[in-house]
Amino acid sequence: DKGGWSSFMAKEVSEQPDAVANTLRGRIVDGVVVIPELAEFGDDALARIRRIVIIACGTAAYAGQVAKYAIEKWAKVPVDVELSHEFRYRDPVLENDTLVLSISQSGETMDTLMAVKYAREAGAVAISICNTQGATIPRESNAVIYTHAGPEVAVASTKAFVAQIAALYLFALHLARVRGTLSSAELLEQTAELQAIPEKIATTLLQGDAVRQLATWMTDSRAVLFLGRHVGFPIALEGALKLKELAYIHAEGFAAGELKHGPIALIEPGQPVFVVVPSPRGSAHLHPKVVSNIQEIRARGARVIVIAEQGDAAVLPFADTVIHIPLAAPLFEPLLAVVPLQLFAMELATAKGLDVDQPRNLAKSVTVE
Numbered sequence: 001d002k003g004g005w006s007s008f009m010a011k012e013v014s015e016q017p018d019a020v021a022n023t024l025r026g027r028i029v030d031g032v033v034v035i036p037e038l039a040e041f042g043d044d045a046l047a048r049i050r051r052i053v054i055i056a057c058g059t060a061a062y063a064g065q066v067a068k069y070a071i072e073k074w075a076k077v078p079v080d081v082e083l084s085h086e087f088r089y090r091d092p093v094l095e096n097d098t099l100v101l102s103i104s105q106s107g108e109t110m111d112t113l114m115a116v117k118y119a120r121e122a123g124a125v126a127i128s129i130c131n132t133q134g135a136t137i138p139r140e141s142n143a144v145i146y147t148h149a150g151p152e153v154a155v156a157s158t159k160a161f162v163a164q165i166a167a168l169y170l171f172a173l174h175l176a177r178v179r180g181t182l183s184s185a186e187l188l189e190q191t192a193e194l195q196a197i198p199e200k201i202a203t204t205l206l207q208g209d210a211v212r213q214l215a216t217w218m219t220d221s222r223a224v225l226f227l228g229r230h231v232g233f234p235i236a237l238e239g240a241l242k243l244k245e246l247a248y249i250h251a252e253g254f255a256a257g258e259l260k261h262g263p264i265a266l267i268e269p270g271q272p273v274f275v276v277v278p279s280p281r282g283s284a285h286l287h288p289k290v291v292s293n294i295q296e297i298r299a300r301g302a303r304v305i306v307i308a309e310q311g312d313a314a315v316l317p318f319a320d321t322v323i324h325i326p327l328a329a330p331l332f333e334p335l336l337a338v339v340p341l342q343l344f345a346m347e348l349a350t351a352k353g354l355d356v357d358q359p360r361n362l363a364k365s366v367t368v369e
Protein backbone atom coordinates (compact mmCIF):
# COMPACT_ATOMS: atom_id res chain seq x y z
CA ASP A 1 0.00 0.00 0.00
CA LYS A 2 1.51 3.32 -1.11
CA GLY A 3 -0.44 5.18 1.56
CA GLY A 4 -1.39 8.03 -0.77
CA TRP A 5 2.11 8.48 -2.25
CA SER A 6 2.68 8.34 -6.02
CA SER A 7 5.19 5.51 -5.64
CA PHE A 8 6.66 3.21 -3.01
CA MET A 9 9.91 5.05 -3.47
CA ALA A 10 8.32 8.43 -2.64
CA LYS A 11 6.77 6.82 0.44
CA GLU A 12 10.00 5.17 1.54
CA VAL A 13 12.08 8.33 1.06
CA SER A 14 9.58 10.19 3.24
CA GLU A 15 9.76 7.44 5.88
CA GLN A 16 13.48 7.96 6.47
CA PRO A 17 13.14 9.90 9.74
CA ASP A 18 11.12 6.99 11.17
CA ALA A 19 13.45 4.39 9.68
CA VAL A 20 16.41 5.86 11.56
CA ALA A 21 14.40 6.45 14.74
CA ASN A 22 13.25 2.82 14.71
CA THR A 23 16.80 1.56 14.22
CA LEU A 24 17.95 3.60 17.23
CA ARG A 25 15.00 2.64 19.43
CA GLY A 26 15.91 0.59 22.50
CA ARG A 27 19.62 0.77 21.74
CA ILE A 28 20.39 4.01 23.53
CA VAL A 29 19.97 3.97 27.30
CA ASP A 30 20.57 7.19 29.23
CA GLY A 31 22.44 8.62 26.24
CA VAL A 32 24.73 5.59 25.97
CA VAL A 33 24.69 3.05 23.13
CA VAL A 34 24.16 -0.52 24.24
CA ILE A 35 23.45 -3.16 21.61
CA PRO A 36 21.95 -6.19 23.37
CA GLU A 37 22.57 -8.35 20.27
CA LEU A 38 26.32 -8.03 20.87
CA ALA A 39 26.18 -9.05 24.53
CA GLU A 40 26.85 -12.72 23.79
CA PHE A 41 30.35 -11.91 22.48
CA GLY A 42 31.34 -10.31 25.73
CA ASP A 43 33.05 -6.94 25.73
CA ASP A 44 36.48 -8.59 25.96
CA ALA A 45 36.06 -10.35 22.64
CA LEU A 46 34.99 -7.13 20.93
CA ALA A 47 37.90 -5.29 22.53
CA ARG A 48 40.33 -7.85 21.05
CA ILE A 49 39.24 -7.33 17.42
CA ARG A 50 42.22 -6.18 15.37
CA ARG A 51 40.56 -5.63 12.01
CA ILE A 52 37.10 -5.27 10.49
CA VAL A 53 36.18 -6.27 6.95
CA ILE A 54 32.85 -4.94 5.71
CA ILE A 55 31.25 -6.89 2.87
CA ALA A 56 28.23 -5.78 0.87
CA CYS A 57 27.04 -4.88 -2.63
CA GLY A 58 25.67 -1.73 -4.21
CA THR A 59 24.07 0.82 -1.93
CA ALA A 60 24.77 -1.33 1.13
CA ALA A 61 28.48 -1.19 0.26
CA TYR A 62 28.29 2.61 0.20
CA ALA A 63 26.79 2.53 3.70
CA GLY A 64 29.85 0.46 4.62
CA GLN A 65 32.18 3.02 3.07
CA VAL A 66 30.56 5.76 5.14
CA ALA A 67 30.87 3.65 8.31
CA LYS A 68 34.58 3.04 7.73
CA TYR A 69 35.25 6.69 8.61
CA ALA A 70 33.23 6.48 11.83
CA ILE A 71 34.55 3.11 13.01
CA GLU A 72 38.18 4.09 12.45
CA LYS A 73 37.71 7.48 14.06
CA TRP A 74 35.77 6.31 17.10
CA ALA A 75 36.85 2.71 17.74
CA LYS A 76 40.38 2.93 16.23
CA VAL A 77 40.09 -0.37 14.39
CA PRO A 78 41.27 -0.60 10.76
CA VAL A 79 38.36 -1.20 8.39
CA ASP A 80 38.40 -2.51 4.83
CA VAL A 81 35.24 -2.28 2.74
CA GLU A 82 34.90 -4.91 0.06
CA LEU A 83 32.34 -5.81 -2.55
CA SER A 84 31.13 -9.31 -1.65
CA HIS A 85 31.73 -10.71 -5.15
CA GLU A 86 35.33 -9.47 -5.21
CA PHE A 87 36.05 -10.58 -1.66
CA ARG A 88 34.94 -14.18 -2.01
CA TYR A 89 36.97 -14.94 -5.12
CA ARG A 90 40.18 -13.32 -3.91
CA ASP A 91 41.55 -15.67 -1.23
CA PRO A 92 41.30 -12.90 1.36
CA VAL A 93 43.45 -13.16 4.47
CA LEU A 94 41.25 -13.58 7.54
CA GLU A 95 42.32 -14.34 11.07
CA ASN A 96 40.30 -15.12 14.15
CA ASP A 97 40.70 -11.56 15.39
CA THR A 98 39.11 -10.29 12.16
CA LEU A 99 35.47 -9.30 12.38
CA VAL A 100 33.49 -9.61 9.18
CA LEU A 101 30.55 -7.23 9.09
CA SER A 102 28.05 -7.87 6.30
CA ILE A 103 25.41 -5.36 5.26
CA SER A 104 22.29 -6.39 3.37
CA GLN A 105 18.79 -4.98 3.23
CA SER A 106 17.26 -8.20 1.93
CA GLY A 107 19.56 -10.59 3.77
CA GLU A 108 19.44 -12.78 0.66
CA THR A 109 22.06 -11.32 -1.69
CA MET A 110 23.87 -14.44 -2.93
CA ASP A 111 27.37 -12.97 -3.13
CA THR A 112 27.13 -11.47 0.35
CA LEU A 113 25.77 -14.74 1.76
CA MET A 114 28.61 -16.74 0.18
CA ALA A 115 31.15 -14.20 1.46
CA VAL A 116 29.77 -14.62 5.00
CA LYS A 117 30.01 -18.41 4.72
CA TYR A 118 33.57 -18.09 3.45
CA ALA A 119 34.47 -15.85 6.39
CA ARG A 120 32.97 -18.24 8.94
CA GLU A 121 34.86 -21.17 7.43
CA ALA A 122 38.08 -19.15 7.64
CA GLY A 123 37.49 -18.71 11.38
CA ALA A 124 36.37 -15.08 11.41
CA VAL A 125 33.46 -13.82 13.48
CA ALA A 126 30.56 -12.65 11.28
CA ILE A 127 28.04 -10.01 12.31
CA SER A 128 25.34 -8.93 9.91
CA ILE A 129 23.42 -5.69 9.53
CA CYS A 130 20.12 -6.68 7.97
CA ASN A 131 16.65 -5.26 7.41
CA THR A 132 14.73 -8.50 6.90
CA GLN A 133 13.87 -10.57 9.97
CA GLY A 134 14.93 -14.19 9.74
CA ALA A 135 16.66 -13.84 6.35
CA THR A 136 19.43 -16.23 5.30
CA ILE A 137 22.46 -13.97 5.91
CA PRO A 138 21.60 -13.29 9.57
CA ARG A 139 20.98 -17.00 10.08
CA GLU A 140 24.48 -17.74 8.77
CA SER A 141 26.07 -15.07 11.00
CA ASN A 142 27.22 -15.18 14.64
CA ALA A 143 25.02 -12.19 15.44
CA VAL A 144 22.72 -9.74 13.70
CA ILE A 145 21.93 -6.09 14.27
CA TYR A 146 18.60 -5.51 12.55
CA THR A 147 17.86 -2.17 10.95
CA HIS A 148 14.21 -1.61 11.66
CA ALA A 149 13.51 0.46 8.55
CA GLY A 150 10.36 -1.54 7.74
CA PRO A 151 9.82 -3.38 4.44
CA GLU A 152 11.44 -1.68 1.45
CA VAL A 153 9.39 -2.33 -1.69
CA ALA A 154 10.90 0.03 -4.28
CA VAL A 155 13.86 -1.57 -6.03
CA ALA A 156 16.13 1.40 -5.31
CA SER A 157 17.30 1.36 -1.72
CA THR A 158 16.66 4.55 0.26
CA LYS A 159 15.35 4.18 3.80
CA ALA A 160 17.32 0.97 4.25
CA PHE A 161 20.51 2.91 3.42
CA VAL A 162 20.08 5.55 6.13
CA ALA A 163 19.02 2.84 8.59
CA GLN A 164 22.17 0.86 7.71
CA ILE A 165 24.36 3.86 8.47
CA ALA A 166 22.48 4.40 11.74
CA ALA A 167 22.99 0.74 12.74
CA LEU A 168 26.66 0.88 11.77
CA TYR A 169 27.13 4.03 13.85
CA LEU A 170 25.46 2.34 16.83
CA PHE A 171 27.88 -0.54 16.33
CA ALA A 172 30.83 1.89 16.10
CA LEU A 173 29.82 3.68 19.30
CA HIS A 174 29.26 0.37 21.12
CA LEU A 175 32.71 -0.75 20.00
CA ALA A 176 34.31 2.56 21.02
CA ARG A 177 32.78 2.18 24.49
CA VAL A 178 33.98 -1.37 25.08
CA ARG A 179 37.42 -0.55 23.65
CA GLY A 180 37.69 2.65 25.68
CA THR A 181 38.69 4.68 22.62
CA LEU A 182 36.29 7.56 23.27
CA SER A 183 35.78 9.38 26.56
CA SER A 184 32.34 9.26 28.18
CA ALA A 185 31.80 12.87 27.16
CA GLU A 186 32.67 12.11 23.53
CA LEU A 187 30.42 9.06 23.52
CA LEU A 188 27.51 11.11 24.86
CA GLU A 189 28.13 13.86 22.34
CA GLN A 190 28.26 11.58 19.29
CA THR A 191 25.25 9.59 20.50
CA ALA A 192 23.27 12.81 20.89
CA GLU A 193 24.22 13.73 17.30
CA LEU A 194 22.86 10.38 16.15
CA GLN A 195 19.62 10.87 18.05
CA ALA A 196 19.12 14.26 16.38
CA ILE A 197 19.31 12.77 12.88
CA PRO A 198 15.63 11.78 12.34
CA GLU A 199 14.50 15.36 12.88
CA LYS A 200 17.26 16.72 10.63
CA ILE A 201 16.31 14.28 7.85
CA ALA A 202 12.73 15.55 8.17
CA THR A 203 14.03 19.12 7.72
CA THR A 204 16.11 18.05 4.70
CA LEU A 205 13.02 16.51 3.09
CA LEU A 206 11.52 20.02 2.97
CA GLN A 207 13.93 20.69 0.06
CA GLY A 208 11.72 18.40 -2.04
CA ASP A 209 10.12 21.18 -4.12
CA ALA A 210 13.44 22.84 -4.95
CA VAL A 211 14.88 19.49 -5.98
CA ARG A 212 11.84 18.69 -8.14
CA GLN A 213 12.27 21.98 -10.00
CA LEU A 214 15.93 21.28 -10.59
CA ALA A 215 15.15 17.77 -11.84
CA THR A 216 12.51 19.07 -14.22
CA TRP A 217 15.07 21.39 -15.82
CA MET A 218 17.57 18.58 -16.15
CA THR A 219 15.59 15.85 -17.92
CA ASP A 220 17.71 16.21 -21.06
CA SER A 221 21.03 15.69 -19.27
CA ARG A 222 23.19 13.06 -20.92
CA ALA A 223 25.69 12.67 -18.10
CA VAL A 224 25.83 13.92 -14.53
CA LEU A 225 28.89 13.93 -12.28
CA PHE A 226 28.98 13.80 -8.48
CA LEU A 227 31.91 14.92 -6.33
CA GLY A 228 32.42 14.38 -2.64
CA ARG A 229 35.23 14.17 -0.15
CA HIS A 230 35.68 12.19 3.10
CA VAL A 231 32.23 10.83 4.03
CA GLY A 232 30.83 12.84 1.12
CA PHE A 233 32.70 10.57 -1.31
CA PRO A 234 30.51 7.47 -0.82
CA ILE A 235 27.50 9.81 -0.95
CA ALA A 236 28.65 11.02 -4.38
CA LEU A 237 28.86 7.36 -5.44
CA GLU A 238 25.37 6.70 -4.07
CA GLY A 239 23.95 9.80 -5.83
CA ALA A 240 25.39 8.54 -9.12
CA LEU A 241 24.05 5.02 -8.58
CA LYS A 242 20.55 6.32 -7.85
CA LEU A 243 20.56 8.39 -11.04
CA LYS A 244 21.79 5.49 -13.19
CA GLU A 245 19.30 2.98 -11.89
CA LEU A 246 16.24 5.23 -11.80
CA ALA A 247 16.69 7.74 -14.61
CA TYR A 248 19.00 5.70 -16.91
CA ILE A 249 21.41 8.62 -17.13
CA HIS A 250 25.13 8.04 -17.22
CA ALA A 251 26.41 9.20 -13.86
CA GLU A 252 29.74 8.91 -12.07
CA GLY A 253 30.81 9.73 -8.56
CA PHE A 254 34.36 10.86 -7.82
CA ALA A 255 36.43 11.71 -4.79
CA ALA A 256 36.88 15.47 -5.13
CA GLY A 257 40.63 15.08 -4.54
CA GLU A 258 40.87 12.92 -7.66
CA LEU A 259 39.65 15.69 -9.94
CA LYS A 260 43.11 16.71 -11.11
CA HIS A 261 44.10 13.08 -11.61
CA GLY A 262 41.74 12.62 -14.53
CA PRO A 263 38.03 13.42 -14.13
CA ILE A 264 38.45 17.18 -14.68
CA ALA A 265 39.02 16.36 -18.36
CA LEU A 266 35.31 15.54 -18.54
CA ILE A 267 34.28 19.09 -17.68
CA GLU A 268 32.96 21.08 -20.61
CA PRO A 269 30.52 23.98 -20.72
CA GLY A 270 27.12 22.98 -19.36
CA GLN A 271 28.24 19.72 -17.71
CA PRO A 272 26.13 19.29 -14.57
CA VAL A 273 28.14 18.44 -11.45
CA PHE A 274 26.72 17.84 -7.99
CA VAL A 275 29.18 18.64 -5.21
CA VAL A 276 28.67 17.43 -1.66
CA VAL A 277 30.43 20.10 0.40
CA PRO A 278 31.78 19.33 3.89
CA SER A 279 30.83 21.70 6.68
CA PRO A 280 32.95 24.87 6.99
CA ARG A 281 32.73 24.54 10.79
CA GLY A 282 33.17 20.81 11.33
CA SER A 283 35.60 20.22 8.46
CA ALA A 284 37.47 23.52 8.36
CA HIS A 285 40.49 21.76 6.79
CA LEU A 286 38.53 20.14 3.94
CA HIS A 287 35.93 22.78 3.17
CA PRO A 288 38.31 25.19 1.37
CA LYS A 289 39.72 22.34 -0.72
CA VAL A 290 36.27 21.42 -1.99
CA VAL A 291 35.40 25.07 -2.61
CA SER A 292 38.55 25.33 -4.69
CA ASN A 293 37.48 22.21 -6.67
CA ILE A 294 34.18 23.97 -7.31
CA GLN A 295 36.03 27.03 -8.63
CA GLU A 296 38.13 24.82 -10.91
CA ILE A 297 35.15 23.12 -12.52
CA ARG A 298 33.14 26.33 -12.67
CA ALA A 299 35.98 28.05 -14.53
CA ARG A 300 35.62 25.32 -17.17
CA GLY A 301 31.91 25.89 -17.55
CA ALA A 302 30.42 23.23 -15.27
CA ARG A 303 26.88 23.74 -14.06
CA VAL A 304 27.41 23.35 -10.33
CA ILE A 305 24.77 22.07 -7.95
CA VAL A 306 26.00 22.28 -4.42
CA ILE A 307 24.76 20.41 -1.36
CA ALA A 308 25.99 22.49 1.52
CA GLU A 309 25.35 23.19 5.15
CA GLN A 310 22.84 25.91 5.95
CA GLY A 311 24.73 29.21 6.21
CA ASP A 312 27.76 28.14 4.14
CA ALA A 313 28.34 31.47 2.37
CA ALA A 314 31.65 30.50 0.72
CA VAL A 315 29.96 28.30 -1.89
CA LEU A 316 27.32 30.82 -2.94
CA PRO A 317 29.35 32.81 -5.53
CA PHE A 318 30.28 29.64 -7.44
CA ALA A 319 27.07 27.60 -7.36
CA ASP A 320 24.30 27.62 -9.94
CA THR A 321 22.02 25.90 -7.44
CA VAL A 322 22.42 25.42 -3.70
CA ILE A 323 20.57 22.78 -1.72
CA HIS A 324 20.86 23.29 2.01
CA ILE A 325 21.13 20.64 4.68
CA PRO A 326 20.88 21.27 8.43
CA LEU A 327 23.98 21.61 10.61
CA ALA A 328 25.41 18.31 11.81
CA ALA A 329 28.75 16.96 13.00
CA PRO A 330 30.91 15.91 10.00
CA LEU A 331 30.39 12.16 10.28
CA PHE A 332 26.62 12.64 10.31
CA GLU A 333 26.38 14.76 7.16
CA PRO A 334 25.97 11.72 4.83
CA LEU A 335 22.64 10.88 6.46
CA LEU A 336 21.39 14.29 5.33
CA ALA A 337 23.30 14.91 2.08
CA VAL A 338 22.02 11.68 0.53
CA VAL A 339 18.38 12.80 0.79
CA PRO A 340 18.40 15.47 -1.96
CA LEU A 341 20.30 13.07 -4.22
CA GLN A 342 17.64 10.38 -3.75
CA LEU A 343 14.92 12.94 -4.41
CA PHE A 344 16.73 14.25 -7.48
CA ALA A 345 17.01 10.81 -9.09
CA MET A 346 13.38 10.04 -8.24
CA GLU A 347 12.05 13.35 -9.57
CA LEU A 348 14.12 13.21 -12.73
CA ALA A 349 12.96 9.66 -13.47
CA THR A 350 9.37 10.72 -12.79
CA ALA A 351 9.73 13.73 -15.09
CA LYS A 352 10.94 11.33 -17.80
CA GLY A 353 7.82 9.21 -17.27
CA LEU A 354 9.75 6.22 -15.87
CA ASP A 355 8.60 3.72 -13.25
CA VAL A 356 10.66 4.62 -10.17
CA ASP A 357 9.59 1.55 -8.21
CA GLN A 358 10.55 -0.95 -10.91
CA PRO A 359 13.51 0.27 -12.97
CA ARG A 360 14.27 -1.84 -16.02
CA ASN A 361 16.58 -4.87 -15.73
CA LEU A 362 16.77 -4.74 -11.92
CA ALA A 363 15.46 -7.03 -9.17
CA LYS A 364 14.96 -6.08 -5.53
CA SER A 365 16.93 -9.01 -4.27
CA VAL A 366 19.84 -10.49 -6.20
CA THR A 367 19.75 -14.15 -5.22
CA VAL A 368 21.83 -15.35 -8.15
CA GLU A 369 25.44 -14.55 -9.05
Ligand code: F6R
Binds near residue numbers: 059105158
Ligand atom coordinates in the same frame (compact mmCIF):
# COMPACT_ATOMS: atom_id res chain seq x y z
C1 F6R B 1 20.54 0.21 -5.15
C2 F6R B 1 20.22 -1.10 -4.61
C3 F6R B 1 21.24 -2.20 -4.70
C4 F6R B 1 21.31 -2.97 -3.37
C5 F6R B 1 22.23 -4.17 -3.51
C6 F6R B 1 22.39 -4.94 -2.21
O1 F6R B 1 19.50 1.11 -4.98
O2 F6R B 1 19.15 -1.30 -4.07
O3 F6R B 1 22.49 -1.70 -5.06
O4 F6R B 1 21.77 -2.11 -2.38
O5 F6R B 1 21.70 -5.05 -4.49
O6 F6R B 1 21.18 -5.46 -1.78
P1 F6R B 1 21.01 -5.99 -0.31
O7 F6R B 1 21.18 -4.83 0.60
O8 F6R B 1 19.62 -6.57 -0.24
O9 F6R B 1 22.08 -7.02 -0.07
